[in-house]
Amino acid sequence: MRLRLPDLPAAEAQLFPEGRMAGPMPWVIAVMIFLTVLAAAMGMGVSRAATGVAADVAGRVTIQLIEANSVRRAKQAQAIERHLAEQAGVENFQRVSAAEVTALLEPWFGKAGLDQDLPVPMLIDVTLRPGAEKALPQLSEAVRALAPSARIEPHGQWLAPLSAAMRSLVWLAGLLVVLMAVASVAIIVLAARSALNTHRATLEVLHLLGASDPQIARLFQRRLGLDALFGAVIGLFAGSLAILLLGYRFAAMGSDLLGSFGIGLAGWLALLAVPVVTAIMAMLAARLTVLAALRHML
Amino acid sequence: MTHIIQFENVGLRYGNAPETLSDISFSLTRGGFYFLTGPSGAGKTSLLKLLYLAQRPSRGVVRLFGDDMVTMPRDRLPDYRRRIGVVFQDFRLISHLSAFENIALPLRVAGHKEAAIAQRVTELLAWVGLGARTDALPQTLSGGEQQRVAIARAVITQPDVLIADEPTGNVDPAMALRLLRLFEALNQLGTTVVVATHDAQLMSGVGHAHTLRLNEGRLA
Numbered sequence: 001m002r003l004r005l006p007d008l009p010a011a012e013a014q015l016f017p018e019g020r021m022a023g024p025m026p027w028v029i030a031v032m033i034f035l036t037v038l039a040a041a042m043g044m045g046v047s048r049a050a051t052g053v054a055a056d057v058a059g060r061v062t063i064q065l066i067e068a069n070s071v072r073r074a075k076q077a078q079a080i081e082r083h084l085a086e087q088a089g090v091e092n093f094q095r096v097s098a099a100e101v102t103a104l105l106e107p108w109f110g111k112a113g114l115d116q117d118l119p120v121p122m123l124i125d126v127t128l129r130p131g132a133e134k135a136l137p138q139l140s141e142a143v144r145a146l147a148p149s150a151r152i153e154p155h156g157q158w159l160a161p162l163s164a165a166m167r168s169l170v171w172l173a174g175l176l177v178v179l180m181a182v183a184s185v186a187i188i189v190l191a192a193r194s195a196l197n198t199h200r201a202t203l204e205v206l207h208l209l210g211a212s213d214p215q216i217a218r219l220f221q222r223r224l225g226l227d228a229l230f231g232a233v234i235g236l237f238a239g240s241l242a243i244l245l246l247g248y249r250f251a252a253m254g255s256d257l258l259g260s261f262g263i264g265l266a267g268w269l270a271l272l273a274v275p276v277v278t279a280i281m282a283m284l285a286a287r288l289t290v291l292a293a294l295r296h297m298l
Numbered sequence: 299m300t301h302i303i304q305f306e307n308v309g310l311r312y313g314n315a316p317e318t319l320s321d322i323s324f325s326l327t328r329g330g331f332y333f334l335t336g337p338s339g340a341g342k343t344s345l346l347k348l349l350y351l352a353q354r355p356s357r358g359v360v361r362l363f364g365d366d367m368v369t370m371p372r373d374r375l376p377d378y379r380r381r382i383g384v385v386f387q388d389f390r391l392i393s394h395l396s397a398f399e400n401i402a403l404p405l406r407v408a409g410h411k412e413a414a415i416a417q418r419v420t421e422l423l424a425w426v427g428l429g430a431r432t433d434a435l436p437q438t439l440s441g442g443e444q445q446r447v448a449i450a451r452a453v454i455t456q457p458d459v460l461i462a463d464e465p466t467g468n469v470d471p472a473m474a475l476r477l478l479r480l481f482e483a484l485n486q487l488g489t490t491v492v493v494a495t496h497d498a499q500l501m502s503g504v505g506h507a508h509t510l511r512l513n514e515g516r517l518a
């Protein structure tokens with residue numbers, strides 16, 4: 001595979017034959033960066049989704065009344081609503097209409113199964129003011145005093161397992177990114193060594209013709225840095241395309257939970273830094289490898 | 299300062315082997331023309347390596363341009379190497395560079411301008427009879443042609459010292475004489491020339507030349 005890259009300045013242009021130094025290195029880097037970008041995006045996306053979900057459900061509570069007697073149930077509901085209206089910590093509350101509850105239950109009972117005799121639980125959605133979650137135990141007690149059969153369920157409680165799973169995913173993604181970075185560094189170091197072996201004769205001649213160590217190191221540095229940059233940009237491009245496509249798919253699903261999948265501006269900036277960091281790593285590896293080899297010569 | 303190169307009691311040992319060079323002491327005068335001769339394996343290439351700073355001596359003093367090369371910090375050696383042109387016994391042409399690019403290399407290393415490089419290299423290529431092979435890669439050149447490229451690369455900077463290790467081993471007597479004239483022309487311009495050779499005919503070709511004779515690592 002031959003590469004066309006912006007080449008070295010004229011004076012050093014032909015010291016390394018085009019593409020010969022490169023070999024498969026840029027393409028391996030491209031694959032690594034592609035995978036790294038996907039893992040990083042997964043981590044950032046899931047982390048953002050988890051934060052979003054947590055913020056959405058924070059302070060949201062559903063009160064369930066499963067009193068069988070419908071007259072008593074209505075009375076209790078009114079009492080609870082009066083109580084809620086007096087609480088400073090309650091931002092708003094809303095009774096879920098019977099039709100909505102029926103719709104919720106339909107999958108389990110079918111249209112025909114629901115008749116007037118069957119007690120349908122009454123639901124009240126409550127939104128607490130930010131910071132008022134601490135008052136939840138008192139609220140529960142007060143509600144239970146008004147209606148012994150009432151159950152209070154903070155939404156966060158249902159989501160706890162989901163949150164835990166999401167956190168695990170974020171950690172896993174982080175671990176993948178670290179592993180991939182380590183592997184990329186190893187590849188870059190190997191590429192630097194192989195470049196040195198391929199061009200050892202050139203390096204020796206340049207040395208004997210009076211080229212200084214930094215002069216020779218710069219040649220290798222530029223070549224390897226450009227190769228790595230080239231691979232990393234391709235990997236980033238492919239990875240970004242995959243992320244955008246994935247985000248589009250999730251948006252098309254219209255799910256409340258996953259509809260917001262994205263990595264945000266900070267995420268994109270972090271991904272843009274990946275090729276730059278890769279190129280710098282490659283330059284560093286090339287420099288250190290070449291300088292070490294030159295130190296063995298007089 | 300008339301002594302451009304001085305060796306004092308220089309010894310060279312490769313690894314644990316017995317000394318390849320022993321008790322070498324001599325001085326070369328600036329602007330002189332020197333032949334280094336001796337049987338194969340006598341240590342000619344080894345002595346030249348000390349001269350062109352590819353090797354440090356195991357003992358003794360090597361002085362170039364009046365400065366002690368043994369104690370000289372490594373990062374200052376490139377400046378000295380740029381004042382020395384070398385024709386290696388095995389040529390050491392860079393295989394992926396054309397004849398032109400190989401000859402231009404010392405000028406590039408020294409940071410000369412492209413326009414000046416092109417003119418000087420083209421002139422010299424014509425001088426060594428390779429005007430038509432400018433863009434040829436070394437492996438497509440004959441042994442003698444490669445040798446001429448190697449010589450051109452050594453003299454392109456008009457160095458203070460020219461060191462040539464068997465520079466005429468692969469060319470016919472007529473071409474050998476022509477190359478010798480090139481060395482003489484350079485010598486006339488002030489370059490100190492050191493040529494290692496077995497070729498007695500070549501040595502008799504330069505009237506004012508001095509001869510150093512090496513035998514089993516010692517100067518005779």
Ligand SMILES: Nc1ncnc2c1ncn2[C@@H]1O[C@H](COP(=O)(O)OP(=O)(O)OP(=O)(O)O)[C@@H](O)[C@H]1O
Pocket residue numbers: 312318336337338339340341342343344345387
């Ligand atoms: N790098 C090395 N490591 C170990 N021994 C070496 C090395 N270079 C040369 N020698 C040994 O040193 C001795 C002198 O070698 P050198 O190349 O200096 O001889 P020479 O006079 O140039 O011979 P020739 O006329 O064949 O070129 C030889 O015995 C050789 O084997």
Ligand SMILES: [Mg+2]
Pocket residue numbers: 342343344387463
């Ligand atoms: Mg020799």
